[in-house]
Amino acid sequence: MIKTILIDDEPLARSMVLEYLQQHPDFQVMAECNDGFEGVKAIQQHQPDLIFLDIQMPKLTGFEMLELLDTHPHIIFTTAFDEYALKAFEKNAIDYLLKPIRPDRFEKAIDKFKSAFQSNANPKIETEKLKETLEEESLERIVVKTGSQIKIIPVQQINYLEAYDDYVKIHTNDGMYLKNKTMSSFEKQLDAKQFVRVHRSFIVRVDLLQKIEPMEKDSYIATLSSGGKINISKSGYARLKQVIGL
Secondary structure, three states, rough: OOOEEOOOOOOOHHHHHEEEEEEOOOOEEEEEOOOOHHHHHHHHHHOOOOEEEOOOOOOHHHHHHHHHOOOOEEEEEEOOOOOOOOHOOOOOOOOOEOOOOOOHHHHHHHHHHHHHHHHOOOOHHHHHHHHHHHHHOOEEEEEEEEEEEEEEHHHHHHHEEEEOOOOOEEEEEEEEEEEOHHHHHHHHHOOOOEEEEEEEEEEEEHHHHEEEEEEEOOOOOEEOOOOOEEEOOHHHHHHHHHHHOO
């Protein structure tokens, strides 16, 4: 049996997928979820082979939910916005269904999934390709896991970012949070007029800079209004000068 989970805030959309899946007795629906929070829990519990995932959902978007997963099932996205889907999926193998879902298009998506599933294609690779595509989009908030809790951090609450092995430390007034993402990804997505990569290990919100003092060998140290202190390299100082006219 192919373990399947439906994650969509629209009951009608879920019922339509359920109806189409009745023609495929080898699929077993393990759970139906109304939002991304429920989806994360259901995926952890059931370890599905396939999920049908809505993109535009309250609380968490489908893309944000994917960032919180420790395991990577195959995905068929569902969306009501054609241009939104095309931009996200044109560069990778993950399929999507445009609402309202047509039976013939549903069957094509199932065939595509079965081909990948039977060939033991790695869904994690598909997800990583999708994330690379999404890095072209500007970032408005960051979703992180803290134990069993999920926290949403608007970018306006970020003081600075710090590289930490395979993670990035997100420093806010409320505390520090870890995100499994690269500094380069954040640098691409954050507004370059508000956040500057001042060091290979630091990205700072420029309006929080309070004082910059020279150190040895063309390096500097910055004090933020939040009280934090970060290193600034020679090249990082040059980038700052371009943004705020030092």
